Amino acid sequence: xxxxxxxxxxxxxxxxxxxxxxxxxxxxxxxxxxxxxxxxxxxxxxxxxxxxxxxxxxxxxxxxxxxxxxxxxxxxxxxxxxxxxxxxxxxxxxxxxxxxxxxxxxxxxxxxxxxxxxxxxxxxxxxxxxxxxxxxxxxxxxxxxxxxxxxxxxxxxxxxxxxxxxxxxxxxxxxxxxxxxxxxxxxxxxxxxxxxxxxxxxxxxxxxxxxxxxxxxxxxxxxxxxxxxxxxxxxxxxxxxxxxxxxxxxxxxxxxxxxxxxxxxxxxxxxxxxxxxxxxxxxxxxxxxxxxxxxxxxxxxxxxxxxxxxxxxxxxxxxxxxxxxxxxxxxxxxxxxxxxxxxxxxxxxxxxxxxxxxxxxxxxxxxxxxxxxxxxxxxxxxxxxxxxxxxxxxxxxxxxxxxxxxxxxxxxxxxxxxxxxxxxxxxxxxx
Numbered sequence: 046x047x048x049x050x051x052x053x054x055x056x057x058x059x060x061x062x063x064x065x066x067x068x069x070x071x072x073x074x075x076x077x078x079x080x081x082x083x084x085x086x087x088x089x090x091x092x093x094x095x096x097x098x099x100x101x102x103x104x105x106x107x108x109x110x111x112x113x114x115x116x117x118x119x120x121x122x123x124x125x126x127x128x129x130x131x132x133x134x135x136x137x138x139x140x141x142x143x144x145x146x147x148x149x150x151x152x153x154x155x156x157x158x159x160x161x162x163x164x165x166x167x168x169x170x171x172x173x174x175x176x177x178x179x180x181x182x183x184x185x186x187x188x189x190x191x192x193x194x195x196x197x198x199x200x201x202x203x204x205x206x207x208x209x210x211x212x213x214x215x216x217x218x219x220x221x222x223x224x225x226x227x228x229x230x231x232x233x234x235x236x237x238x239x240x241x242x243x244x245x246x247x248x249x250x251x252x253x254x255x256x257x258x259x260x261x262x263x264x265x266x267x268x269x270x271x272x273x274x275x276x277x278x279x280x281x282x283x284x285x286x287x288x289x290x291x292x293x294x295x296x297x298x299x300x301x302x303x304x305x306x307x308x309x310x311x312x313x314x315x316x317x318x319x320x321x322x323x324x325x326x327x328x329x330x331x332x333x334x335x336x337x338x339x340x341x342x343x344x345x346x347x348x349x350x351x352x353x354x355x356x357x358x359x360x361x362x363x364x365x366x367x368x369x370x371x372x373x374x375x376x377x378x379x380x381x382x383x384x385x386x387x388x389x390x391x392x393x394x395x396x397x398x399x400x401x402x403x404x405x406x407x408x409x410x411x412x413x414x415x416x417x418x419x420x421x422x423x424x425x426x427x428x429x430x431x432x433x434x435x436x437x438x439x440x441x442x443x444x445x446x447x448x449x450x451x452x453x454x455x456x457x458x459x460x461x462x463x464x465x466x467x468x469x470x471x472x473x474x475x476x
Contacts, residue, residue: 050343053078067382071332078339092338093331103330105205107323108289111316115296116151118307118315121267125150126168128264135251138241140173141187142234148191149230150268152198166192167432178247183240185435186443189425190233193414193451196380198226200274200289203380203410206330210337210389213402215285216278217469221407224464228454229411236450266303270295279472326381333385346393353394360398364405364459367391368412375416379424383413401476403469404462411458415451418444 053074060070072089079086126147133142147169166188173184196203199219208215252260274292277283283291300307307315340346353363374383388409395405417425420441430437458465466476 047082047343049078049082050339050345052081053339066328067378068328068332071336071386075332075335075339088338089335092335095334103205103209103327105200105286105289106202106326107319108286108293109200109202109205110322110326111319112289112292112296114315114319114322115293115300115307115312116267118300118311121296121299121304121306123168124264124304125267126172127260128268130172130249131252131257131260134249136238137248138237138246139249140169140179141183141237141241141246144169144173144184144187145191145194145230145233145237148194149198149226150271152195152226166429170429170433170435178249180244180443181433181435182439182443183244185429185433185440186447187233187237189418189423189429189440189444190447190451191230192425193417194226194229194233196410196414197222197229197407199223199271199278200285200292201410202326203384203413204406205285206381206384207388207406207410210385211392211402211406213406214474217403217472217474218406219278219285220275220468220472221403221465222410223468225407225411225454225458228457228464229451232450232454233447236446240446266299270299329379329381330385333382336386337389340389346390349390349394354397358398360400361459363394363398364400364408368408368455368459371409371412372416372419375413375419376421378416380410380413380416383416384409401462401466403474403476404465407465408455408458411451411455415448415455418448 056077057070057074060073061067065073075089076086078084079088126143129143129147129150130140133139133146136142144166148166170181170184170188173179174181195201199222201219201222204218204222205215207213208218270292273295274288277288277291278285297312301312358366370387371383374387391405392402395402417423420426423441426437426440426444429435430440466474470476
């Protein structure tokens with residue numbers, strides 16, 4: 046490792062340790078690297094401009110964020126929750142199941158775990174706690190755990206970013222997330238059933254059968270969004286980026302024209318929040334583009350690939366080691382930073398070992414989503430704590446069983462790649 050790269054990394058870690066945002070730390074570190082190595086500082090701006098200019102797929106990120114915020118502002122999630130209550134609310138731990146099923150459906154619209162937790166999650170927590178049947182800590186914990194499914198089932202903002210740095214097909218990545226998302230949902234529902242019996246949670250009243258058609262019809266336009274997106278992408282009608290635009294436009298159409306549940310001020314606030322969130326993500330991506338230039342200049346990926354080859358690791362052993370690294374990084378860093386800075390280091394080794402990049406991408410995203418509910422960083426825990434006021438310590442205690450069952454699901458995905466690759470192969474993926 047060169048002196049310039051060592052100073053760069055030291056700068057990043059020191060600034061981050063003092064509480065500076067990761068993106069700012071990386072930009073300052075890159076400036077240190079360019080200065081010490083005698084390169085033109087204008088290279089930083091050039092890398093950012095070229096990276097964004099050549100990445101049409103990145104337009105999907107702000108569009109999916111806008112779609113999620115418009116749906117939350119337009120109370121579209123309320124109709125979705127009523128439908129889920131009618132379907133699974135009467136089971137043992139019913140509102141916990143409603144929480145998970147609503148996340149599965151909402152995942153097909155937003156592609157964002159934070160949007161899920163901050164929007165529909167806040168509503169379902171109130172439903173679970175208002176009658177005293179569910180402890181507030183438990184309601185918050187299962188909401189955080191179910192929100193991790195958001196970026197697994199298509200569409201997915203983290204998968205868009207992974208496609209940018211790996212060259213993997215975003216369409217096949219999206220479709221590959223369907224089965225893993227369902228596995229995670231089933232695992233969480235199993236844990237919820239166990240916890241409901243342990244906590245002796247009473248059953249909710251069953252929705253009368255005559256009410257089901259009315260509730261389904263009210264929710265049908267909302268339920269159509271995932272189908273429209275999937276048909277658009279896999280039917281060859283739209284690219285994933287164009288599908289994101291369709292999602293945002295459809296969400297606005299539902300909120301403004303069909304349900305008439307969003308005012309101009311609410312729309313303005315939703316778009317403003319989308320712009321702020323997109324800018325935050327864009328800042329991290331921009332800083333990562335500079336960092337990727339540094340990593341390539343220092344030939345780090347080739348060195349790591351050579352190191353892995355010298356260790357003579359099997360593909361499975363490599364995947365297990367990488368996932369342990371991801372879990373460790375998840376304690377401290379957000380998913381976007383890990384995908385943009387750390388994951389590119391492993392891509393050459395994946396190619397060397399014959400590991401499918403779609404399988405690797407889905408496993409990576411699943412692992413990093415688990416990191417979103419892993420203390421001490423656990424951004425979803427902070428989001429729910431901030432929006433509900435439920436004490437963080439209590440949420441952490443209750444979320445641990447859900448972390449463990451999600452880790453079991455992750456291990457299954459690592460051990461059996463065909464589970465992830467089955468759906469892409471039905472659409473012509475050869476790997």
